Amino acid sequence: MKRRTVLKYTAASFAAVAAPSIARTAGPLKELRLDYAYYSPGSLVLRRFGWLEEAFRPSGTEVKWVLSAGSNRALEYLNGNSIDIGSSAGLAALLARANGNPIRAPYIFSRPEWTALVVRKDSPIRSVKDLKGKKVAATKGTDPYLFLLRALQQAGLKRGDIEHVALQHADGRVALEQGRVDAWAGLDPHMAASELEGGSRLLYRNVAFNTYGFLNVREEFLAQRPEETARVLAAYERARRWIQANPTEAAKILAEEAKVSLQVAILQVKLRSDFSHPQPDAEHINALRQAAPILVAENLVRPGTDVNRAIAELVDTRFARKLTAA
CATH class of the missing domain: 3.40.190.10 (Periplasmic binding protein-like II)
Structure with a gap:
């Protein structure tokens, strides 16, 4: 299947996921707010090539990019309604969700070994x-x-x-x-x-x-703007495929944005990142279940918090099911 056909098919599959039961708001979205981060090469590629601006131009939506210096910043922005979509580590997202941050994760932007x-x-x-x-x-x-x-x-x-x-x-x-x-x-x-x-x-x-790179969406935004969310995920999917086909070029973008050497960026993108599994599924749920006990053991969540319920509320597999069924 040609790359252009694959991208078109992927976008259509994501858009089709918006279930009739999900609430929608009338009228076009005036501004889409999302983060970019040096730990998320896909966000850097999107911002560099303007693919989201291209996707939202027909509806007149302005795209606003906000730099996240870490998962904590992205999750703070989401909780404070400063952005609609933000990138973080999976376990950090679970910690935020368990402590009341109303987010869901419908996409995995990478499987990195980004910490030691x-x-x-x-x-x-x-x-x-x-x-x-x-x-x-x-x-x-x-x-x-x-x-x-x-x-x-x-x-x-x-x-x-x-x-x-x-x-x-x-x-x-x-x-x-x-x-x-x-x-x-x-x-x-x-x-x-x-x-x-x-x-x-x-x-x-x-x-x-090292937990996965989660793309998180404010729950309210996801419920009210499922088509717009799907459009963002289709763009992320386009960026993921581009990185897989052009890892050295992606590393160059990271090097320029983060102001690091190309060797450093290549180490991160080519040797410590896996971009092969973008749809949340049982693999990611099980990884969070294995990691979650540390949140309880270290008193990082309120006593009595149902962490497994928080995992179920966080990981949104509807997009994955739609793509698998297509």
Whole structure:
């Protein structure tokens, strides 16, 4: 099947998913607000080529892009109704949903290994257990922070066994390289840059502890604007396929946007990201179920929170079912 035909078919399939039972609002959408992030190459490709602007031009909809520095920022923007659609890590999205952020995730923008525990090249720290009593930088509400907690738990440690230093991702890298913290729960491309340019060492890696890249939609927007949501997802699907066909070009876009070297961007896009599975399904639900106990164990959700219910409310598989059935 030719690429143009595939994209046209994909867009039609997404648009067809809007069930008659879902409420719709009359009139065109005046402004579509969504984020772009260096951890989401698809958003950078869309913004660079103007494909969303192209898709919404006939309806007169303006597209507003907002930079998210991390999952915590994207989820804050969604909860505060500053954006309609935002990108985050899957477990971070679940944490937000369980704590009352009304979002749903109808699309997976990547399966990355975007976080690990990082130390300086000359650090005497050799294992996660060695982090006891040490200063560790991590951005709360993000996959790296939750990765840190899971790694500590696996090593028999608790959050209280370390001194957590709350820093945004880029600041965490600087603090590590300047020796102000002993370790850092990193995030690409900052982590890849620290590794390649600063000589930092990845202390602990576990791809299973890296949750997927979720594209989240405010629940109200999804209910009222299913066709517009479908149009956005079709554009993301177009970007995903373009990245698969042009990974080096996608890395160049990331390098220019994030102001990192091409080598760093290639490491993130070509070696640490999997773009092959965009539709949410049982794989993503099971991954969240395996990760969810850390949210309860670390008291990150309110007592009595039904985490499995939050997972069911978060992961929206209707688009996947439509595509599978087509």
